[in-house]
Amino acid sequence: ETGVTQSPTHLIKTRGQQVTLRCSSQSGHNTVSWYQQALGQGPQFIFQYYREEENGRGNFPPRFSGLQFPNYSSELNVNALELDDSALYLCASSLVGSSYGYTFGSGTRLTVV
Amino acid sequence: AQSVTQLDSQVPVFEEAPVELRCNYSSSVSVYLFWYVQYPNQGLQLLLKYLSGSTLVKGINGFEAEFNKSQTSFHLRKPSVHISDTAEYFCAVSGSSGSARQLTFGSGTQLTVLP
Numbered sequence: 001e002t003g004v005t006q007s008p009t010h011l012i013k014t015r016g017q018q019v020t021l022r023c024s025s026q027s028g029h030n031t032v033s034w035y036q037q038a039l040g041q042g043p044q045f046i047f048q049y050y051r052e053e054e055n056g057r058g059n060f061p062p063r064f065s066g067l068q069f070p071n072y073s074s075e076l077n078v079n080a081l082e083l084d085d086s087a088l089y090l091c092a093s094s095l096v097g098s099s100y101g102y103t104f105g106s107g108t109r110l111t112v113v
Numbered sequence: 114a115q116s117v118t119q120l121d122s123q124v125p126v127f128e129e130a131p132v133e134l135r136c137n138y139s140s141s142v143s144v145y146l147f148w149y150v151q152y153p154n155q156g157l158q159l160l161l162k163y164l165s166g167s168t169l170v171k172g173i174n175g176f177e178a179e180f181n182k183s184q185t186s187f188h189l190r191k192p193s194v195h196i197s198d199t200a201e202y203f204c205a206v207s208g209s210s211g212s213a214r215q216l217t218f219g220s221g222t223q224l225t226v227l228p
Binding site for chain 1: 216
């Protein structure tokens with residue numbers, strides 16, 4: 001059973017640029033969520049995808065967008081990067097209707113300079 | 114909407130001593146409760162979860178937590194800690210219905226086990 005894998009592990013971008021982060025869900029999982037964890041804080045929910053559609057969103061602006069593909073992998077896209085976007089971005093997958101538990105990846109550390 | 118308060122940002126404890134990490138939550142609906150652990154430069158690992166049934170939940174690595182609905186608490190305990198338990202611990206809550214069961218996390222408690 002594979003876990004959740006994220007790429008890249010680290011990334012440095014310049015303010016105003018765009019970035020794409022990628023996530024491969026755990027085998028058999030059909031829901032993927034993305035979280036932002038700023039330094040010294042708990043993760044904050046960005047959005048969730050189920051059956052390739054967004055079905056929940058946290059308090060993040062529209063420049064944060066995502067995709068879920070038929071193989072349940074996912075992307076997080078952030079446009080017009082700001083310095084405050086520097087954080088660890090975590091992907092989590094789960095199976096709707098299961099005993100309910102999210103499996104988290106190791107994250108992508110994004111630094112905006 | 115839900116919220117989670119972790120009452121202690123840092124907890125130092127000596128090796129082999131007991132520890133309790135406190136968590137209180139607020140919610141207008143029925144909830145599921147979780148504890149996650151995060152080691153440096155890593156993602157989150159599930160320690161234990163409360164979905165329903167017995168209010169005492171046992172997890173991995175000897176941790177356990179007790180759900181107290183009247184006090185809206187879900188404190189994490191371990192009777193004897195090891196150096197390897199040093200990590201950041203997060204309490205989280207989600208609603209128990211609907212498909213969009215996003216997790217709301219507390220701000221974390223840094224557990225440091227001293228030799």
